[in-house]
Amino acid sequence: MSREPSELFAEMGPRLAITRNDIGLSQAAMAEALGVSPRAYHSYEKGKRGIPVEALVAMIERFDIDVRWLLIGAKSVRANHDFEALKNIENSLDQHLIAEGIKIKGEKRGAIIARWYQSHIEGREVADDDVHTWIELVRD
Incomplete structure (x- = not known):
């Protein structure tokens, strides 16, 4: 199709x-x-x-x-990236945005995912409060 x-x-x-x-x-x-x-x-x-x-x-x-x-949207951003982790981060963010009725622009969504993924590859835990703060910073 x-x-x-x-x-x-x-x-x-x-x-x-x-x-x-x-x-x-x-x-x-x-x-x-x-x-x-x-x-x-x-x-x-x-x-x-x-x-x-x-x-x-x-x-x-x-x-x-x-x-x-x-x-x-197949594979990963770069060949050595953890595609499963990136997909999980995207899904988690999208579920939160839907549950809260929050709409943000695509490029701002991408910025949050990139920041979250960077924390993941650096081994830093991302708390819900961090994600909420990132969302509030990019909301229109």
């Missing part, structure tokens, strides 16, 4: 934000690294536009990104 481009872009936007946060770059720095304008990159993370092939190639070459994950 084929999906509409707008649906694919909307799903890919948060994964771009997760990837960028994992790398540790601002949107402007990521745009520069990929050779696109900051405005264009922002629209990719918001899920409004698809990212050009040239930018995907740059992500592979510069940052060792798993483009399959970026495009369709």
